[in-house]
Amino acid sequence: MSEIVTTTHPTDPLLRAERLPHIWCPGCGIGSVTACYMSALAESGLPLDQCVVVSGIGCTGRVAGYVNLDSFHTTHGRAIAFATGVKLANPRLQVTVFSGDGDLFAIGGNHFLHAVRRNTDLLVVCVNNFNYAMTGGQAGPTTPRHSFTTTTPRGATDQPFNLQHLAAALGVVYSARWTALHLRQLKTSFSQALQLHGFRFVEVLSPCPVGFGKANDLGEGIEEMEFYRAQGVVDRRISPAEALIEMSKSTPLPLGVFVDPERQGNGQAGPAKGADGVVGR
Amino acid sequence: MTRQEVRLAGFGGQGIILAGYLLGKAAALYGGQHAVLTQVYGPEARGSACNADVMLSDSPIDFPEVRHPSIMAVMSQEAAESFLPSLVGDGTLLFDSDLVQLDWPGRRFGVPATSIADQLGRRIVANMVMLGFLSATTGLVPPEALEEAIRTTVRAHTIELNLRAFEAGYTRGTAA
Amino acid sequence: MTVRQAHQERVRTGDHFINGDVACAEGALAAGCGLFAGYPITPSTEIAEHLARRLPEVGGTFVQMEDELGSMAAVLGASWAGARAMTATSGPGFSLMQENIGWGVLTETPCVVVDVQRPGPSTGLPTQTSQSDVMQAKWGSHGDYEPVAYAPASPQEMFDLTVLAFNTADRLRIPVFIMADEAVGHITERVRIPAAEALPSSSRPRPTDAPGNGFLPFKAGPGLVPPMAHAGEGYHIHITGLTHTERGYPTNSAEVHDRLVRRLSDKVLRRADELTLVERVWLDDAQVAVVAYGGTARSARQAVRIARERGVRAGLLRLITLWPFPGAAIAQLGLQTRLVVAESNLGQVAREAERYTAGQVYRVTHAGGHLLPPEPILEAILERA
Ligand SMILES: Cc1ncc(C[n+]2csc(CCOP(=O)(O)OP(=O)(O)O)c2C)c(N)n1
């Protein structure tokens, strides 16, 4: 993470005002995703005193430090396991996990698998910035092939996880992918997920100019955002298995709700949902 | 301080561990004695020969391992062969005469535990026959204590069968 | 994961013939454990198996996690949700738990971790006994901290010390270790469970102010243990494994860090006298004293008894608490007797004991496997007498 801090001081009571300015870089998407989640939570009608956020370690892991809720900044990879303990010990709590792609799918990947298997009543939000940002831009489990990171100086060679396919295949109750630019749709997804029970997953593609954007010709935050806007496609015919992210200007970036109670993650599109707020750009 | 080291041995599935547990429980909870049960765990325990060791004493037991049993009850030929060398020279040997053939210069008592159990309808209770026989021939733990241990341990619908097997063994033992 | 449905008694008052692992599980139930999270590993598995059956009967929750990393994390989470929580493992799992144990130390999360020791390093001898994780309990996680660890020597103590461990954990807000060994976990003996009212109990310090009044979750009074608010109580706590201020917020200040780490150590060390439990057997006139703990203490007691029968004035100092180390008791004993330390490792406590004594400490060690028998200990006593 860079030392640059933003100077904005939102006075939002949903955030811990006394902790601002936050530590995220200019152009980083994590802050908007956090604010978006909090506004969906505030509108959900859920009692905020019963809402808990658990994070692992990483730039995204710092989300727990800014939300004005009972919040836990745990160890690298263990957020879901920690949250499982919270939820089981007090089932009245609404427990959301907020963490990064590396935290949730590399070091903590196994906990994701098993929490889905148990259908633990958790909402898991992954800010996918395609790299280990906090430690300075190394390759992670979602780094697209051919991308440059500090540990893939010749371009990544390994196949990345398609998180929507993974979540759908495991059998989550709800799974959606948006970007930090699609805040309206993202908020709708948060709202939908907050009303459901069982294991729910929301993936948010987020620019990380420092750790990923610059090295991959995606530019500063604004340009990376523009890339998401230009390539993002919402098409309910795209199955989770087809929702690969190639990160190239010649391929679409599949977005949308891939699993919900009407559309199970078997690659079959369920009945069209009409004006559910989850619509394309 | 009087101390008795007891080894029960047989093959897996005969209820050897249960018999050892009942012996220890009867002594410790209903017989006014001190008792420790130890078992061998892991791969060794998965072989065909298995054993349960019980140490009985009228004072607290420190080192709990049975190394030189003075009483041994064996219910399979293989167990007899592998464990007999551990029995002290003047020790007492009990064996299931349906399954075991051996020589032992000291006190030895055979009981057809398996066929008695068969007559009662369930071979699985041969261990209870042996336990009754052991109680009668050695006087280690009073029969009432063992019966109470059986009543408080085995599943409700099997209590009666187990008690009958125990009594059959006990009766044999008093005549031996 | 199992459904809650309370229809059985938590405290099974009365006499039982049970093994040490089951006694530990019953101790957890009697202490009010609300959640157990674990991953099977010999020789601790019976604790998990017993709680899988019993916890749901008394309204608690059992969860089998995917590994020990997750088990430890779930225990910490449950504790912050207000439950008394425990996990049980053996060496390989204890290794995996270390990072989160450190998180528990820094965030002052009460919980109980049971290590039924088997011989290591690595997979070692999975079904046999050992005491070779003693130093891991002290130094296993990174950073400076002062753990509390107990070493039960019988199924009865597996019960009693598990109850005590929950109380100590809550009172001091720390993870507390039960450093059991296979020999004690797997022997079956009489365990006397007292009436529920007769069980000792202490609880977490709790906030006295209502939410909204600027509660500082890490502001400790003179007792050095801050009050603990749980998730869902309205305090909007933030808990982090980063060095934090009294408000719980991260800081980069070296001064705050130093103050915090010292307080965390001091809250344990300051209570060392009451925390370090030992049993003194025939020490008054002893010329030779054996220092032993856990399963090995049983062999040591037998060796001492035989030595006495042979006219040698031997005694036993049995360590019930391993950490904080009962150094004062050993130092005092070292002045008047010759010391023999007997343990199922290559000298972990012996080396620590030497730091408290001027003279040499005679070692009877064994890397583990079978329970160290009385004979080599007796031999050492006779040689030293
Ligand atoms: C056990 C452990 N290993 C490594 C680290 C160092 N580390 C901190 S954050 C991080 C990666 C975070 O990546 P991600 O989860 O994608 O979060 P991001 O920073 O990208 O939001 C790593 C490797 C650590 N804190 N703990």
Ligand code: SF4
């Ligand atoms: S994710 Fe990237 S952009 Fe955001 S704070 Fe971390 S390093 Fe900066």
Ligand SMILES: [Mg+2]
């Ligand atoms: Mg990342």
